[in-house]
Amino acid sequence: MTKHNNLQSISVRIAVKTPAVSRALEEIVSTLDGFEQQLDEKATQTDVLVLEVGDNPAKEFETVRALLEDGVVNQVFLTSAKTTTDILLPALRTGAKQFFQQPLVFQEVQQAFVDIHKERIAGEGIAVEKVSIKPGKMVSVLGAKGGVGTTTVAVNLAVSLNRLYPEKTIALVDMNRVLGEVTVFLDLQTEFNWDELVKNISRLDPAYLAKALIQSAPGLYVMPAPNSIESGSQVSSQVMKQVLETTKNSFDFVIVDAGTQVGASAFRIFSSSDTIALITTLSLPCIINVKRLLGTMRLLGSIPMNNINIIANRFEKKSAISLEDTEKMTGHSVYSTLPNDYQKTLEAINTGKPLVDVAKNSQLVKSLNKLAESLIVKEEPVVKRKSWFW
Ligand SMILES: Nc1ncnc2c1ncn2[C@@H]1O[C@H](COP(=O)(O)OP(=O)(O)OP(=O)(O)O)[C@@H](O)[C@H]1O
Ligand SMILES: [Mg+2]
Known part of the structure; x- marks a missing residue:
């Protein structure tokens, strides 16, 4: 017996020529309760x-209109x-x-x-259970102080x-209140409109967000800072x-550049x-600030302490304060280290490129990749979904 035994399945006909797109749609339909792919x-x-728009859009759009009018499809x-206006507008x-x-x-x-x-x-x-969407994982990158490399890491x-x-799918969200810099780091033009987003807060959904955010690469979307200035x-x-x-x-991962925050409302x-x-x-x-921040978070109790991962940036083995000293002083273990590489980080910032594009084989990029992998492994030990992007 299915969950929706009191409701007939919604039939879905996939008329898509590009094999990878067709496969992805089939998989989406198969993962949702209450839908059935129509193969007959x-x-x-x-x-x-x-329907995938093919070589003769004008004719295909005419067919779509007729199918809808005649009730052959609902x-x-x-x-x-292609998303040029000559396709998009007539399509809609x-x-x-x-x-x-x-x-x-x-x-x-x-x-x-x-x-x-x-x-x-x-x-x-009919009252039936909600079709549920598994929320993604949110990683907030928080600086112990200004200038420690929070934006670089995020x-x-x-x-x-x-x-x-x-x-x-990844959303990179800049939550710096005064001067956000994520768009500068990735050389993106800001067209995002926070006022518009706030006005539409009641209808924020994945479709809205995917259109509103700035796409930096396939699968990577950026929400710039709400700069009050x-x-x-x-x-x-x-x-x-x-x-x-x-x-x-709406996304598999949300990475937040949280900047430096202190107060309870920020947490x-x-x-x-x-x-x-x-x-x-x-x-x-x-x-000292790490210790203070950990104390405040422990006091507030809203963030489980084992969700907090200390990351030592600009790490050098010969540093006067060792990792052990840090752990003793803060009472919290250090999760990982990112090596010091001022020249490459600066080159990346100044050229508006990610580090992997200016120093692919550097230790810093390798450490960042390890950190990314550890997040995935930690959150999703088994399943690796098929690719949704081509
Ligand atoms: N691993 C690293 N090794 C060497 N230098 C680094 C490293 N990470 C960041 N930096 C340098 O530190 C400086 C500040 O970096 P970034 O802007 O990312 O820090 P931030 O904490 O976000 O600063 P702000 O408080 O201004 O937002 C930059 O000049 C950058 O080149
Ligand atoms: Mg910053």
């Missing part, structure tokens, strides 16, 4: 048609690798419900199906995850928390993080 060529009616999703005017740009964003497609399911339930007045950790696991408006902690939580439901924003990567250097003022 002779079927006369389909609930959802997913809903149409279109997909194409056919009455198609969604247009998925290729490479597909797994969560965007999944959410579109979930929405159809919700509409069906609402239409039939940006390059996100890029490492993206390069090592191209099937994962630029927008003139302050984004409240409550809104930030809500934005982060929705983002977590509340990150309380839903699965990991806090606390960046420090092995200098006395930094270690």
Whole structure:
């Protein structure tokens, strides 16, 4: 007996020529309760048609219109690798419900199906369990002090995850209140509009976020900082928390450049993080701050202490303060070290490139890759999903 035994499955016909895209859609449909791929060529009616725009868009759009008008299909999703306005606008005017740009964003497609399911339930007045989406993992990168390398770690950790696991979707979120720098580190133009996002807070969903965020590479999306200096408006902690939580439901990984934070309200924003990567250097003022931060977090109790990973950045073996000293002083183990490489980090920043593109074989990149791998292994020991991106 299926979960939705009181509701007939929603049939999905996949008319997609590109094999990898077709396979990905088949897998998405197979993972969702309440949907069934329609394989019977002779079927006369389909609930959802997913159609790839081919060589003759004008004719295909005409067909879509006719199929919808005649009730042969109830809903149409279109997909194409091309997103020029001459395709996109007529596609949306056919009455198609969604247009998925290729490479597909797994969560965007999944959410579109979930929405159809919700509409069906609402239409039939049937109360059934929610189709659930597994939330992603959130890693907040927090600096013990300004200038310790928080942005360097956040940006390059996100890029490492993206390069090592191209099937994962990653959101890199800049939460620095005054001057965000993630877009500078990745040489991205900011078109993101925080005011717009805040206005639409009630309808934040994966599809909205995938379109609003800036794509840095396939699978890697950036949310720039809510700079109060630029927008003139302050984004409240409550809104930030809500934005982060929705983002977590929409991506496999959310890497947050949390900058330096002290107060309880700031920590509340990150309380839903699965990991806090606390960046420090092995200098006395930094270690004292680490101790203070750990104390505050322990007192607040909203963040489990074993979710906090101390990362010693700019690490040098001959450092006056050793890792053991640091552990003794803070009462917390050091999770990993990232070697000192000022020249390469600066070159990366100044050229707007990730470290892997300026120093692929450096120890620093190797350590960042290890850190990224340890996060994946820690969170997902077994399953490696098929690639969603091409
Ligand atoms: N592993 C490293 N080795 C050497 N230098 C590093 C390393 N990581 C970062 N740096 C250097 O430290 C400086 C500050 O880096 P970054 O901007 O990432 O720090 P931050 O903590 O985000 O600073 P801010 O507080 O201004 O946001 C940069 O000049 C960068 O080159
Ligand atoms: Mg920074």
